[in-house]
Amino acid sequence: DTGVSQDPRHKITKRGQNVTFRCDPISEHNRLYWYRQTLGQGPEFLTYFQNEAQLEKSRLLSNRFSAERPKGSFSTLEIQRTEQGDSAMYLCASSPGQTPGYGYTFGSGTRLTVV
Amino acid sequence: GNSVTQMEGPVTLSEEAFLTINCTYTATGYPSLFWYVQYPGEGLQLLLKATKADDKGSNKGFEATYRKETTSFHLEKGSVQVSDSAVYFCALSASSGPSGSARQLTFGSGTQLTVLP
Numbered sequence: 001d002t003g004v005s006q007d008p009r010h011k012i013t014k015r016g017q018n019v020t021f022r023c024d025p026i027s028e029h030n031r032l033y034w035y036r037q038t039l040g041q042g043p044e045f046l047t048y049f050q051n052e053a054q055l056e057k058s059r060l061l062s063n064r065f066s067a068e069r070p071k072g073s074f075s076t077l078e079i080q081r082t083e084q085g086d087s088a089m090y091l092c093a094s095s096p097g098q099t100p101g102y103g104y105t106f107g108s109g110t111r112l113t114v115v
Numbered sequence: 116g117n118s119v120t121q122m123e124g125p126v127t128l129s130e131e132a133f134l135t136i137n138c139t140y141t142a143t144g145y146p147s148l149f150w151y152v153q154y155p156g157e158g159l160q161l162l163l164k165a166t167k168a169d170d171k172g173s174n175k176g177f178e179a180t181y182r183k184e185t186t187s188f189h190l191e192k193g194s195v196q197v198s199d200s201a202v203y204f205c206a207l208s209a210s211s212g213p214s215g216s217a218r219q220l221t222f223g224s225g226t227q228l229t230v231l232p
Contacts, residue, residue: 042204042222091158103149103161
């Protein structure tokens, strides 16, 4: 296990379609995060899991977005009825512990383009 | 709320020049501070971190010191290389208290660094 894996790397979809992204964290990490990064900006927090429990959601996560982490392993992020404003890089990160000093390991991201 | 303000880019330097990228923050609680680097087409990589006031994080010749009195965490490198060309993000993770658990990261907007040979 060498890092956080995200699939697919790129996704082009038509407006109104549903898309789903997958994240496989580092296996011993119990915390998993989703972030969104638009061009020229830093990543923005979307949601956070500790094991299988979704503990925090950002106001950015509209009701068209849903995330799951069944069995506390991989996670999926689904966007329903995509809009052009959803075009962004979606980043997944995982973290092993509770102490503030732990950095997060990020995946390479899924770049979504809505046309 | 928590926020991070970074020096705007882009920054262009010649190889072996001195680099400073300014970062200041606003946070409640006891934040940990981070610098992440993003190379073209890749995800973010942790460059260095500091968890309490006066800590100095260092890695690959880069350094940053956690200055609570000025709420700053400026990134420095004495001699940059072409391979350092990337986007650099300052970030904080604010715990809920001295023994609280870290949650989400709050990022600055990033600084694009280009190093010319």
